[in-house]
Amino acid sequence: MASRTRADGSPLSRERIVAAAVELLDTSGEAGLTFRALSAHLSTGPGAIYHHVASKDELLAAATGAVLSGVSDVRGEPREAVRALGLALFDAIDAHPWIGTQLAGLASQSVTLRIFEALGQRVQALGVPGPSQFDAASALFNYILGVAGQNAANARAHTRGATRAEVLGIEATHWETLDPAEYPFAVTVAAQLREHDDREQFLAGLDLVLTGITARGA
Amino acid sequence: MASRTRADGSPLSRERIVAAAVELLDTSGEAGLTFRALSAHLSTGPGAIYHHVASKDELLAAATGAVLSGVSDVRGEPREAVRALGLALFDAIDAHPWIGTQLAGLASQSVTLRIFEALGQRVQALGVPGPSQFDAASALFNYILGVAGQNAANARAHTRGATRAEVLGIEATHWETLDPAEYPFAVTVAAQLREHDDREQFLAGLDLVLTGITARGA
DNA sequence: ACCTGAACACCGTTCAAGT
DNA sequence: ACCTGAACACCGTTCAAGT
Numbered sequence: 341m342a343s344r345t346r347a348d349g350s351p352l353s354r355e356r357i358v359a360a361a362v363e364l365l366d367t368s369g370e371a372g373l374t375f376r377a378l379s380a381h382l383s384t385g386p387g388a389i390y391h392h393v394a395s396k397d398e399l400l401a402a403a404t405g406a407v408l409s410g411v412s413d414v415r416g417e418p419r420e421a422v423r424a425l426g427l428a429l430f431d432a433i434d435a436h437p438w439i440g441t442q443l444a445g446l447a448s449q450s451v452t453l454r455i456f457e458a459l460g461q462r463v464q465a466l467g468v469p470g471p472s473q474f475d476a477a478s479a480l481f482n483y484i485l486g487v488a489g490q491n492a493a494n495a496r497a498h499t500r501g502a503t504r505a506e507v508l509g510i511e512a513t514h515w516e517t518l519d520p521a522e523y524p525f526a527v528t529v530a531a532q533l534r535e536h537d538d539r540e541q542f543l544a545g546l547d548l549v550l551t552g553i554t555a556r557g558a
Numbered sequence: 559m560a561s562r563t564r565a566d567g568s569p570l571s572r573e574r575i576v577a578a579a580v581e582l583l584d585t586s587g588e589a590g591l592t593f594r595a596l597s598a599h600l601s602t603g604p605g606a607i608y609h610h611v612a613s614k615d616e617l618l619a620a621a622t623g624a625v626l627s628g629v630s631d632v633r634g635e636p637r638e639a640v641r642a643l644g645l646a647l648f649d650a651i652d653a654h655p656w657i658g659t660q661l662a663g664l665a666s667q668s669v670t671l672r673i674f675e676a677l678g679q680r681v682q683a684l685g686v687p688g689p690s691q692f693d694a695a696s697a698l699f700n701y702i703l704g705v706a707g708q709n710a711a712n713a714r715a716h717t718r719g720a721t722r723a724e725v726l727g728i729e730a731t732h733w734e735t736l737d738p739a740e741y742p743f744a745v746t747v748a749a750q751l752r753e754h755d756d757r758e759q760f761l762a763g764l765d766l767v768l769t770g771i772t773a774r775g776a
Numbered sequence: 777a778c779c780t781g782a783a784c785a786c787c788g789t790t791c792a793a794g795t
Numbered sequence: 796a797c798c799t800g801a802a803c804a805c806c807g808t809t810c811a812a813g814t
Contacts, residue, residue, distance in 0.1 A: 352779080375807060385780045387809075396807065444662045444707040449715075453736075453744065460743030474747045474754070479701065479763035486704025489662040497667075518671075525678030526671065529692045536692070545697035552770030570798080593788060603799045605790075614788065 352384060354392040354402070361403045365438045370496070373400075404442040405451050408432060412458035418465035419550055425458055426484050426546050430539060433491050440492025443485050456481050466554060476553045483549050487542050570602060572610040572620070579621045583656045622660040623669050625650060630676035636683035637768055643676055644702050644764050648757060651706050655713035662707025674699050684772060694771045701767050705760050
């Protein structure tokens with residue numbers, strides 16, 4: 341019971357490494373994931389990780405995949421399935437902001453492909469004609485991943501401790517400060533920012549895209 | 559003519575630094591922008607840059623702003639103006655892929671706000687009722703920035719030298735390799751991937767969102 | 777086969793010392 | 796005031812040496 345177990349008795353594995361990475365990302369953000377911090381957390385040396393994971397990029401992709409496993413398994417009427425998938429992603433990003441960066445940026449291929457596939461199947465089910473299906477699925481895909489990126493940017497921009505309300509409060513006062521001659525729309529919209537719910541707005545936008553997709557087919 | 563000029567006679571300035579950063583980003587990609595490489599390019603030391611720019615993040619934001627200055631100044635019929643703005647951004651990202659990462663991620667606030675404002679004004683001009691204007695502008699904004707992020711991800715994923723056709727070729731064969739039982743939609747769509755134009759698809763998606771927006775108002 | 781941790785080749789940023 | 800470049804406090808990754 342010596343050679344195969346580590347100091348604390350638990351052998352290293354890709355699974356354990358990825359789980360620790362998720363925990364570290366959740367706890368200390370994207371900047372907190374370091375091979376040194378991670379290996380300390382696993383009570384080993386930084387080099388040990390490379391026996392199970394090829395690089396930091398791969399680790400980030402695996403962490404994203406671990407949190408998002410099964411997120412694209414949605415059921416029911418196609419429109420509702422698209423909403424469910426979108427909300428599942430939105431909530432996952434809300435809980436783990438670093439996922440937003442991954443989805444919007446590096447695109448951990450396999451996760452991203454599964455999302456695209458799930459969206460495409462619903463687009464087909466909605467009766468969108470063949471040649472337009474690709475465009476429709478892409479539109480949904482890009483909209484959802486755009487929100488993901490923007491949410492991640494917001495999370496990164498504001499202090500870790502601030503609640504959403506505080507964050508929106510900050511933004512509202514910021515927008516109200518703008519010159520109305522230069523930013524008439526932003527100033528007008530600033531008033532709505534207080535009672536504004538990111539999640540509802542995400543759904544509203546998703547419905548807008550769905551409406552556009554089905555309006556074409558009709 | 560000694561104390562205020564540098565070795566090669568050209569004094570350092572924020573403008574010159576940002577211009578050099580853009581050149582470096584275009585030439586050697588996001589990883590190529592280093593304070594050491596940048597200062598060497600300006601024939602000075604890394605520390606000198608900090609007299610004109612506060613941090614690397616600020617430098618990236620400034621570089622994005624420099625390339626995108628005036629991109630939101632669009633004219634004409636609102637629908638056409640939205641298309642023009644979208645295409646201007648798409649083409650800018652095509653020429654400078656690193657901009658996509660900036661827009662989708664860190665969101666260099668001022669650029670991003672100008673885009674949002676421009677979109678909001680066209681949404682108003684389209685006759686969308688007041689309470690829906692925010693959602694509509696956000697939908698356009700998130701779709702456009704989603705494409706930006708995805709394009710940047712693609713650019714990063716593929717070799718620098720490959721043409722777009724080659725890139726798509728690689729993706730097509732990759733998609734064709736997928737298990738049709740697990741990825742029926744992706745496999746079906748793989749055939750269309752060869753004659754597929756990212757730019758056209760971007761416009762098609764933008765029209766989808768616009769259709770959704772105006773369908774609501776009617 | 778797997779682990780260890782020192783070492784390598786970098787980073788962004790700071791800061792004393794110069795002009 | 797601005798510049799210089801060595802130095803600080805880190806990175807991801809590699810690799811000889813161990814078990």
